[in-house]
Amino acid sequence: MKTTSIMPLITISGLAKSYGAQDLFADVSFGLAAAERIALIGANGSGKTTLLRILCKEEEASSGNVHIEQGVTLGYLPQEVDLPEVAELHLAVLGVTQDLLACASEMRVLERQMASAPPEQAQSIGARLAEITHKFDGLHGFDYFSQAKVILLGLGFDESELNKPVWALSGGQKTRAALARLLLLSPDVLLLDEPTNHLDIRACDWLSDFLNNRYNGAALIVSHDRYFLDGVVSRVIEIDGGTTASYPGNYSTFAKLKADRIEEQRKIYKEQQKEIKRIEEAIQTLFSDRKFTRRDSKVKQLERIKRVNNTASERTISAQFAQAVRSGRDVVRLSKLSKSYPGRDLFADLTLTVERGRKLGIVGPNGSGKSTLLKIIAGLVEPERGEVILGHNVDPVYFSQEFDHLVKSRTVLEELLADADLTSREARNLLAQFLFMGDDAFKLVEVLSGGEQCRLALAKILARSPNLLLLDEPTNHLDIRSREALEEALRSFNGTILMASHDRYLLNTVADELLEISDGQWAAYMGNYAFYKDKSQPAPPPATALEQAKPKPISRPQSTLREIERQIRELTKSRSAIENDIETLELSVEELTAALGDPETYRDGAARDLTLDYEQSSTRLHDLYADWERVCEEIAQAEKTLGELAK
Incomplete structure (x- = not known):
C-alpha cells in the first residue's frame, strides 16, 4: 500500500445531503491526501454513492463545502457506466483524449478501405493513413495501445474480445472496460464505486496489484469487498448515522477498532444509565421529602448529562438457520x-x-x-x-x-x-x-x-x-x-x-x-x-534472458561481491543487446515511414502490409525503450548494492 503526502487534494467539510424531508447524511467531513487510498463504507443507502457523485459534480450537496485543489483531475467509475459505443472495445478504452480516439478510429477505417481500394485510390488513402499514423505515434498512441491491452487482459478480457463491438458487451463487461479506461487515463484521484463487482478473483488480485504498484494517485473506494480493501486501503471512513468516523489501517484493522469502540461505548452507556437511574431515584426521594432546592440541583445535574447512544441498536440482518435434518454421509x-x-x-x-x-x-x-x-x-x-x-x-x-x-x-x-x-x-x-x-x-x-x-x-x-x-x-x-x-x-x-x-x-x-x-x-x-x-500458485515460468540477468536480493554472507559483479556484467550485456535492437528497429521504422510516403507503394498494393509492419515495429520499439530503462535502473541498483557491500 502507498505511503501518502500530508497535502490534501480534496477537503470535505460539514457536507449534508437530503431528499425532501429525508436526510441522507448531515455532517460528512474528511480529507484525501495525495497517493492516499481510503475506503468509504457504510450500510446500503447511507449515501456512499451520492457522496462520490457530489465530488465529481454529478449531484449538488444540500449544504457544506468540497474543496478540490486547483489542477487536480478526478476519474469516476459509477456502478452503471456509459461507454462510448465506438466500433471496438480497445478503441473505447483508448479514448483517453478525443484526438487519440479520433486518430485510432480513422486508422481502422483507412486500413479497411486500403484492403479493397482500387490502385487509383490507394495512393491517396495510403498517404492519409501514413499521416494519421504519424500523428497517432506523436500522441503516444502506440504506448497507450500497449498499456490498454495489458489492462484489459488484467481485468479479465480475452485477447479475442479486444476487437469486440462495444454494443455487444454485457453490462459487466462495459463496467470492466470503463475501469480499464480510467486506469489508462491515470487521473490524480480515482473515485471507484464497487470496482470489483464484475471481476473474478484473478482480476481482483490484478487490480489490487495495479493500484499498489503501478498507480501513483489517490483513491476513494466504495466497496463491500473486504479482502480487496484489506490489500489496498490505508484508511477507512465509515458513514454511520449521517456522519463520518475515520479509522487508520485497512478493513480488518477497522473492524477490530470499531468492535473495541462499540464495546467501550456499551460500557460507558451502561455506567451512564446506572448514574441516571441513581440521580432520578434521588430526585424522587427529595421530592417526597419536600427538599425542593436540592431536588432542583439534581434535576439540573441530570439535564447536563450528555447522553451516550446505545450502539446495540445497529440494524443488520439476523440470520440463524434451524437445526438441519441429518442426511446420509x-x-x-x-x-x-x-x-x-x-x-x-x-x-x-x-x-x-x-x-x-x-x-x-x-x-x-x-x-x-x-x-x-x-x-x-x-x-x-x-x-x-x-x-x-x-x-x-x-x-x-x-x-x-x-x-x-x-x-x-x-x-x-x-x-x-x-x-x-x-x-x-x-x-x-x-x-x-x-x-x-x-x-x-x-x-x-x-x-x-x-x-x-x-x-x-x-x-x-x-x-x-x-x-x-x-x-x-x-x-x-x-x-x-x-x-x-x-x-x-x-x-x-x-x-x-x-x-x-x-x-x-x-x-x-x-x-x-x-x-x-x-x-x-x-x-x-x-x-x-x-x-x-x-x-x-503456479510455479514461476522459465526466466527470460533479461529476467535471469536481474540482480537478486543481496544478503551477506550468502552473496559475494563477485556474484554481484557478475550480475552487473550480465545486465550490461543485456543493455547492449537492447540498444542494438533499438538501433536496428529505429532504422526499420524510418524506412517504413519513407516507404509509406512514396506514391509507388500504393501502385503495387504493398501499402497495407507496410502499414501493419509499421504499427508492429512502432509498438515493439516502445517496448524496447521500456526494457532499456528498466535494465538501466537495475544496473544502478546493483552498483549501489556493490558499493555498500564493498565498504
Missing part, C-alpha cells in the same frame, strides 16, 4: 460430469464427493462454469455426460444470483409464504429479521433493489429449513454488515453447503474445501481460500 456425488457450450468446454469428467457438514467453495474465472455446475446439481440444467447423485434424506435449496426464482408480481410477504409452512405472524417476524419492517412486507418484489431481493431470497431459504444449500454468489448485493451476519449463520449451519463466490472473505471464513474450475479443467483443495491460494 455422502450428500452430493458427482461422477464423470461433463458440460460444454458451443466452442467452449466448461469441465470434463468432474468427479467429486461432498460429505455431510462440509462447506465447499467453488471458484474460477467469469464464465468458467461455476453457476452451471450448481444448476446441474439443483436439477435445473442437464449435463452432457456423467451423473449427479444426492444422498439419503438430502433436502436441497438453490439460491440464484439473478433472483430469477422470485415471482415479481407477488408482494414480499406472499413470496415468502408461497413455499413455506408459516403463519402470517411467523412470516412477518422472519421478514423483520431480514430488515423488512412494517409496510415493507407489502412491497411488490418487482420494485425491490438488488440488496432487498437478496435478503428476501435468503429469508425464503431459512423458511424452508433445508440441509443442503446451493448458493450462487450469495453476498453480491449485501452490505458489509449483512455479509458478516450471513457468514456467521453459514459457519454455524450444521448442514452442507456448496457455494460459488468471488467473495474471498466469505471463502476464507466459511469454506473448508475449494473446487477450482478454470479453462475446462478442475481441481479440489482441502482447505479455505488462504490454503487454496497458497497451494494453487
Whole structure:
C-alpha cells in the first residue's frame, strides 16, 4: 500500500445531503491526501454513492463545502457506466483524449478501405493513413495501445474480445472496460464505486496489484469487498448515522477498532444509565421529602448529562438457520460430469464427493462454469455426460444470483409464504429479521433493489429449513454488515453447503474445501481460500534472458561481491543487446515511414502490409525503450548494492 503526502487534494467539510424531508447524511467531513487510498463504507443507502457523485459534480450537496485543489483531475467509475459505443472495445478504452480516439478510429477505417481500394485510390488513402499514423505515434498512441491491452487482459478480457463491438458487451463487461479506461487515463484521484463487482478473483488480485504498484494517485473506494480493501486501503471512513468516523489501517484493522469502540461505548452507556437511574431515584426521594432546592440541583445535574447512544441498536440482518435434518454421509456425488457450450468446454469428467457438514467453495474465472455446475446439481440444467447423485434424506435449496426464482408480481410477504409452512405472524417476524419492517412486507418484489431481493431470497431459504444449500454468489448485493451476519449463520449451519463466490472473505471464513474450475479443467483443495491460494500458485515460468540477468536480493554472507559483479556484467550485456535492437528497429521504422510516403507503394498494393509492419515495429520499439530503462535502473541498483557491500 502507498505511503501518502500530508497535502490534501480534496477537503470535505460539514457536507449534508437530503431528499425532501429525508436526510441522507448531515455532517460528512474528511480529507484525501495525495497517493492516499481510503475506503468509504457504510450500510446500503447511507449515501456512499451520492457522496462520490457530489465530488465529481454529478449531484449538488444540500449544504457544506468540497474543496478540490486547483489542477487536480478526478476519474469516476459509477456502478452503471456509459461507454462510448465506438466500433471496438480497445478503441473505447483508448479514448483517453478525443484526438487519440479520433486518430485510432480513422486508422481502422483507412486500413479497411486500403484492403479493397482500387490502385487509383490507394495512393491517396495510403498517404492519409501514413499521416494519421504519424500523428497517432506523436500522441503516444502506440504506448497507450500497449498499456490498454495489458489492462484489459488484467481485468479479465480475452485477447479475442479486444476487437469486440462495444454494443455487444454485457453490462459487466462495459463496467470492466470503463475501469480499464480510467486506469489508462491515470487521473490524480480515482473515485471507484464497487470496482470489483464484475471481476473474478484473478482480476481482483490484478487490480489490487495495479493500484499498489503501478498507480501513483489517490483513491476513494466504495466497496463491500473486504479482502480487496484489506490489500489496498490505508484508511477507512465509515458513514454511520449521517456522519463520518475515520479509522487508520485497512478493513480488518477497522473492524477490530470499531468492535473495541462499540464495546467501550456499551460500557460507558451502561455506567451512564446506572448514574441516571441513581440521580432520578434521588430526585424522587427529595421530592417526597419536600427538599425542593436540592431536588432542583439534581434535576439540573441530570439535564447536563450528555447522553451516550446505545450502539446495540445497529440494524443488520439476523440470520440463524434451524437445526438441519441429518442426511446420509455422502450428500452430493458427482461422477464423470461433463458440460460444454458451443466452442467452449466448461469441465470434463468432474468427479467429486461432498460429505455431510462440509462447506465447499467453488471458484474460477467469469464464465468458467461455476453457476452451471450448481444448476446441474439443483436439477435445473442437464449435463452432457456423467451423473449427479444426492444422498439419503438430502433436502436441497438453490439460491440464484439473478433472483430469477422470485415471482415479481407477488408482494414480499406472499413470496415468502408461497413455499413455506408459516403463519402470517411467523412470516412477518422472519421478514423483520431480514430488515423488512412494517409496510415493507407489502412491497411488490418487482420494485425491490438488488440488496432487498437478496435478503428476501435468503429469508425464503431459512423458511424452508433445508440441509443442503446451493448458493450462487450469495453476498453480491449485501452490505458489509449483512455479509458478516450471513457468514456467521453459514459457519454455524450444521448442514452442507456448496457455494460459488468471488467473495474471498466469505471463502476464507466459511469454506473448508475449494473446487477450482478454470479453462475446462478442475481441481479440489482441502482447505479455505488462504490454503487454496497458497497451494494453487503456479510455479514461476522459465526466466527470460533479461529476467535471469536481474540482480537478486543481496544478503551477506550468502552473496559475494563477485556474484554481484557478475550480475552487473550480465545486465550490461543485456543493455547492449537492447540498444542494438533499438538501433536496428529505429532504422526499420524510418524506412517504413519513407516507404509509406512514396506514391509507388500504393501502385503495387504493398501499402497495407507496410502499414501493419509499421504499427508492429512502432509498438515493439516502445517496448524496447521500456526494457532499456528498466535494465538501466537495475544496473544502478546493483552498483549501489556493490558499493555498500564493498565498504
